[in-house]
Amino acid sequence: MCGGLAPIADIPKTVVYEICQYVNRDREIISHNTLIKPPPAELRPNQKDQDSLPPYDILDAVLSMYIDEGLSIDEMVDRGYDVVF
Known part of the structure; x- marks a missing residue:
């Protein structure tokens, strides 16, 4: 890169x-x-990010709540997210 x-x-x-x-x-x-x-995970051949991660719209929302808003797991769950992917 x-x-x-x-x-x-x-x-x-x-x-x-x-x-x-x-x-x-x-x-x-x-x-x-x-x-x-589909974006590759770049960890092993033919692996895709979403093989082990949720769809990007969900992942981005969870990351934003955690990083930008400082929410706890319980607060994210209260908003309707299952953060135990």
């Missing part, structure tokens, strides 16, 4: 995909195949 991740390191993946859609609003700059391919 050679530092390529740094500018977007703290942006949730769902927002990264929204940014990609914005970039492609007038013409395809980021390949459509890149945007529809």
Whole structure:
């Protein structure tokens, strides 16, 4: 990656995909195949992030509640999230 991740390191993946859609609003700059391919976990061949993680919309919400809002597990559960994935 050679530092390529740094500018977007703290942006949730769902927002990264929204940014990609914005970039492609007038013409395809980021390949459509890149945007529809499941992100690899990059731990072992053919492993996908969602093999061991929840869908990104749920994961991003839980991370935001934990990091941005400082909520406890009980508070997240009270909001309807099953944080024991």
